[in-house]
Amino acid sequence: MLHDIGDPVAAGPEPAQAKLALIRSAGVAATCAVAALAAAVAMAGFARGAIVPVATIQGSVAALTLTAAITPLSAPFCALLAILAVAVALWCARRGAAQDPLLIAAFTAAMLLVLIARSVALFLFAWEAMSLISAFLVAAHHERRGVRRATFTYLVVAQSGALCVLVALTLLAVAAGGTSFDAIAAHAPLLSPAVRDTVFVFALLGFGSKAGLIPLHFWLPRAHPVAPPSASAMLSGAMLKVALFGLLVVTLELAAPGAPWWGIVLVGLGTLSAIGGVLYALVDHDLKRLLAYHSVENVGIIVIGIGVALAARSGGNSVLAGLALLAALFHTINHGLFKALLFLGAGAVNDAEGTVDLERLGGLWGQLVWTAPLFLIGCAAIVGLPPFNGFASEWLTFQSLIGGMVGNGLTMTVAFVAAIAGLALTGGLAAACFVKVFGMVFLGGSRRPSARAAVRERPDASTIGMGLLAALCILFGVVPALAVVPLAAVVGETLHVPARIPPALPALPLTVALLPLAGALFCVMLAGRRGVRSVPTWTCGSPVTPAAQYTATAFSKPLRTIFAFVLFPDRQRRYEVGSSPWFPSLISYRTRSRYIVDEAARGFAAAVLRFARGSRLVQSGSLRLYVAYAVAALIVTVALAR
Amino acid sequence: MILLAQVLAIAGLAPLVQGVMKRLRANLQGRPGPSPLQPYRDLAKLANKEVLLPNGVSPIPLIAPGIALGVAVTFAALLPIVVPNALGSIVDIIALVFLLGLGRFVLTLAALDSRSAFAGMAASREMTFGSLVEPALLLALLGGAVVGKGTHLWSVMDVPFGLAGTLAFAAFFLVLLAETARVPIDNQETHYELTMIHEGLVLEYSGWQLAMLQLAGFIRQLCFFVLASMLLPGGAEGWRHLPWVLAIICMVPAVETLFAKLRLFEVPQLFATALILAATSIGLRVFGVLV
Numbered sequence: 001m002l003h004d005i006g007d008p009v010a011a012g013p014e015p016a017q018a019k020l021a022l023i024r025s026a027g028v029a030a031t032c033a034v035a036a037l038a039a040a041v042a043m044a045g046f047a048r049g050a051i052v053p054v055a056t057i058q059g060s061v062a063a064l065t066l067t068a069a070i071t072p073l074s075a076p077f078c079a080l081l082a083i084l085a086v087a088v089a090l091w092c093a094r095r096g097a098a099q100d101p102l103l104i105a106a107f108t109a110a111m112l113l114v115l116i117a118r119s120v121a122l123f124l125f126a127w128e129a130m131s132l133i134s135a136f137l138v139a140a141h142h143e144r145r146g147v148r149r150a151t152f153t154y155l156v157v158a159q160s161g162a163l164c165v166l167v168a169l170t171l172l173a174v175a176a177g178g179t180s181f182d183a184i185a186a187h188a189p190l191l192s193p194a195v196r197d198t199v200f201v202f203a204l205l206g207f208g209s210k211a212g213l214i215p216l217h218f219w220l221p222r223a224h225p226v227a228p229p230s231a232s233a234m235l236s237g238a239m240l241k242v243a244l245f246g247l248l249v250v251t252l253e254l255a256a257p258g259a260p261w262w263g264i265v266l267v268g269l270g271t272l273s274a275i276g277g278v279l280y281a282l283v284d285h286d287l288k289r290l291l292a293y294h295s296v297e298n299v300g301i302i303v304i305g306i307g308v309a310l311a312a313r314s315g316g317n318s319v320l321a322g323l324a325l326l327a328a329l330f331h332t333i334n335h336g337l338f339k340a341l342l343f344l345g346a347g348a349v350n351d352a353e354g355t356v357d358l359e360r361l362g363g364l365w366g367q368l369v370w371t372a373p374l375f376l377i378g379c380a381a382i383v384g385l386p387p388f389n390g391f392a393s394e395w396l397t398f399q400s401l402i403g404g405m406v407g408n409g410l411t412m413t414v415a416f417v418a419a420i421a422g423l424a425l426t427g428g429l430a431a432a433c434f435v436k437v438f439g440m441v442f443l444g445g446s447r448r449p450s451a452r453a454a455v456r457e458r459p460d461a462s463t464i465g466m467g468l469l470a471a472l473c474i475l476f477g478v479v480p481a482l483a484v485v486p487l488a489a490v491v492g493e494t495l496h497v498p499a500r501i502p503p504a505l506p507a508l509p510l511t512v513a514l515l516p517l518a519g520a521l522f523c524v525m526l527a528g529r530r531g532v533r534s535v536p537t538w539t540c541g542s543p544v545t546p547a548a549q550y551t552a553t554a555f556s557k558p559l560r561t562i563f564a565f566v567l568f569p570d571r572q573r574r575y576e577v578g579s580s581p582w583f584p585s586l587i588s589y590r591t592r593s594r595y596i597v598d599e600a601a602r603g604f605a606a607a608v609l610r611f612a613r614g615s616r617l618v619q620s621g622s623l624r625l626y627v628a629y630a631v632a633a634l635i636v637t638v639a640l641a642r
Numbered sequence: 643m644i645l646l647a648q649v650l651a652i653a654g655l656a657p658l659v660q661g662v663m664k665r666l667r668a669n670l671q672g673r674p675g676p677s678p679l680q681p682y683r684d685l686a687k688l689a690n691k692e693v694l695l696p697n698g699v700s701p702i703p704l705i706a707p708g709i710a711l712g713v714a715v716t717f718a719a720l721l722p723i724v725v726p727n728a729l730g731s732i733v734d735i736i737a738l739v740f741l742l743g744l745g746r747f748v749l750t751l752a753a754l755d756s757r758s759a760f761a762g763m764a765a766s767r768e769m770t771f772g773s774l775v776e777p778a779l780l781l782a783l784l785g786g787a788v789v790g791k792g793t794h795l796w797s798v799m800d801v802p803f804g805l806a807g808t809l810a811f812a813a814f815f816l817v818l819l820a821e822t823a824r825v826p827i828d829n830q831e832t833h834y835e836l837t838m839i840h841e842g843l844v845l846e847y848s849g850w851q852l853a854m855l856q857l858a859g860f861i862r863q864l865c866f867f868v869l870a871s872m873l874l875p876g877g878a879e880g881w882r883h884l885p886w887v888l889a890i891i892c893m894v895p896a897v898e899t900l901f902a903k904l905r906l907f908e909v910p911q912l913f914a915t916a917l918i919l920a921a922t923s924i925g926l927r928v929f930g931v932l933v
Contacts, residue, residue: 363698365755366698383747385740385743385744386741386744399736399793402784405787405788405924405928406790406928417925420777420780420781421781421921422777424779424780424781425773425774427739427773427776428743428774428775428776428777429773432769432770432773435750435751435754435769439765442700504731504734507732508732511733512716514712515713515719517709517712518708518712519854520712523705523707524705524708531692532695533694533695534694534695535695536696536697537696538845538846539758540835544697548759549762550754550759550761550762555762558770562774
């Protein structure tokens with residue numbers, strides 16, 4: 001399942017080049033303009049702390065009225081969108097295909113529209129626009145068969161999800177007798193429990209599949225490796241978050257207050273996604289697909305926060321609900337920042353080496369002198385190392401889980417303790433995975449065939465784009481108050497209770513990391529004074545070759561074996577014996593994991609196809625038969641009417 | 643001031659603890675063993691030697707020992723020997739788990755950068771066991787948080803001991819054996835690279851860098867012992883628990899003598915046991931049974 005992307009830009013004649021450059025500049029400018037708009041919306045949302053109406057277009061039918069307004073809850077999502085759009089636009093200015101930035105601009109605009117939609121019609125319109133434009137982004141290299149299949153899978157999941165969202169919102173609109181979100185929210189307390197729970201289930205299916213929650217995640221690891229890096233950054237960094245925004249709007253506003261089991265279901269699904277995502281990432285050696293699985297993991301962590309917030313809110317514990325929602329929103333922002341950084345870094349690796357296969361990369365530290373340190377910051381942030389931003393938000397998530405562990409009944413205690421253990425395991429496994437990623441791609445010796453020479457990277461606009469994201473990862477990590485204080489205001493507006501920031505949080509990251517940083521500095525100073533001698537690596541006297549380095553497959557081998565009950569690894573070893581059986585001329589080793597969820601999805605698709613084929617019996621295509629159907633229907637109707 | 647004294651005392655005594663344990667283990671196995679002061683001599687000797695690093699490495703192996711030592715010193719400053727501890731009121735149990743993760747992350751990256759297959763193997767195993775041990779480590783320490791004492795490190799002492807406390811200590815003791823590279827999981831005295839985990843990780847280090855790493859290891863080990871003693875009965879004041887440290891110093895060499903090293907793929911079962919013990923302890927505390 002390796003999708004090689006290769007060099008997308010083909011050299012053309014001079015005028016064509018000029019035209020492409022023009023398209024690229026226009027796209028970059030458009031993306032920046034949309035980003036500015038998103039930033040303005042975010043500012044308005046943060047500043048006003050109340051719903052700001054934007055526009056209402058009366059439809060010919062009342063149900064088609066389009067209403068847009070800025071809510072406090074949409075502000076952090078718009079801010080994230082603005083930051084990511086700027087970073088990705090900078091990236092697109094120098095790399096990728098010329099038409100990418102235009103599509104990215106349209107995609108960003110569609111996402112912005114989803115975030116400010118306040119009526120069913122506008123929300124669904126924007127949602128569809130977002131899905132379709134992103135499908136174009138995924139299909140950028142549609143000349144390859146694998147890309148077309150991935151796009152098809154994505155479209156099927158996106159459309160099925162949109163259908164579920166449509167059902168959920170329609171149920172709400174019918175019950176409320178109006179399609180504006182304000183009317184629905186006003187009617188929310190009067191909903192019958194059956195409608196409320198049905199709406200939740202459909203919203204979970206629709207938004208959960210878009211966000212990549214297990215078991216509806218399977219489109220994600222297919223779509224990401226084939227999309228251009230800029231598109232992956234936007235899909236993973238922003239679009240998954242827009243889906244979570246939809247889930248938040250429905251559960252916190254349109255169908256609120258929810259039943260206690262909503263929160264527990266979300267905590268359970270979040271834990272499952274977190275552990276499942278990181279396990280599949282561990283055994284994957286395609287850098288972009290691995291990052292896609294980590295998106296599944298991080299969406300799981302965010303959903304745990306949302307689940308705790310819902311459970312606490314329905315239990316009447318508003319302080320805990322505020323803390324949990326704060327954790328979820330903060331992790332949403334953080335994941336957007338570091339995941340976009342990592343995807344853009346993976347794109348830079350692909351541009352330099354022509355592959356993102358971990359088994360063929362190595363030793364890029366000395367070559368990608370700018371990307372490597374920025375990528376390391378992304379790795380440290382996603383693993384949650386202090387003092388990077390992932391640490392602060394994961395710490396908050398743990399705090400909210402621990403706060404809700406006791407006094408809320410047996411089910412919640414079991415779910416929360418399991419989530420704490422699961423989250424701790426996820427953290428450890430994610431660290432293992434990113435040690436693998438960074439160690440294999442950037443450290444050690446190069447695994448490149450010796451014919452190709454290394455080219456030292458020079459900084460350009462794309463480096464600035466990545467640098468912006470990395471700087472924010474550090475800034476929100478070292479000074480979490482910068483992000484947490486506005487987010488706490490948003491949480492307060494959304495839940496109608498002031499959110500309390502844990503008093504330890506502002507000073508925490510730097511306190512944890514101060515002495516380790518001092519130790520690192522001490523080492524550098526001591527090395528400067530006393531000198532360090534470079535010697536060959538000790539390999540028991542045999543020559544130092546890149547082939548003897550530990551590989552990604554070998555690195556993840558123990559965990560693959562330990563988690564064999566989930567991953568079902570299977571291996572094939574092949575020996576080619578030459579003149580002597582003791583010295584084989586070639587040994588090849590392949591290992592593959594089985595993806596149970598994907599297999600189940602494929603089984604489901606096959607069953608649907610079988611059913612469709614079976615139903616062809618009544619669709620012979622013969623006109624006479626159809627006339628007979630019509631006559632029969634008429635007779636039955638008349639018979640029933642009598 | 644108290645914190646500084648605490649850190650200096652722990653850092654000063656940590657090599658002695660290592661020496662005493664080595665001597666005890668040797669005596670239990672019928673060997674005379676080295677002097678308990680040998681770790682000090684080793685550190686002094688290494689500190690004056692020059693550092694050799696593999697060709698063409700990134701700056702990560704250079705700074706990794708400093709980060710590891712910084713992590714260990716922070717850990718030492720956190721311990722609630724005198725309550726309330728100024729640093730411990732900010733850095734809690736969860737942050738401690740992340741802090742330990744920072745040291746592990748940097749050391750394994752440095753090992754992978756060295757291009758040695760042995761170091762890569764050790765890095766893989768260290769991350770494997772490090773990630774599997776994390777849930778048990780966290781749950782074993784959450785006893786105080788369950789009864790509403792918050793997540794400060796001193797919350798672990800302020801709970802009734804009973805069966806739940808015994809289970810939590812048992813779970814933490816298993817975690818401690820893994821984190822201090824002790825026998826059922828790892829062997830500090832092996833000379834065979836294929837069986838090394840922690841030793842393999844630092845195989846390429848020499849001179850003052852190795853001295854820093856060894857000192858960091860000694861401090862971390864003593865910190866784990868002190869933290870384990872906090873889980874044993876002794877009231878809400880940390881220093882009252884310190885006599886238990888002596889008992890743990892005797893227990894660990896005894897375990898190392900009585901048990902053989904587990905096969906690599908049997909170690910996860912040990913961690914699963916620790917997780918079940920810790921989760922049971924939490925369950926007992928939540929529902930207030932048998933505490």
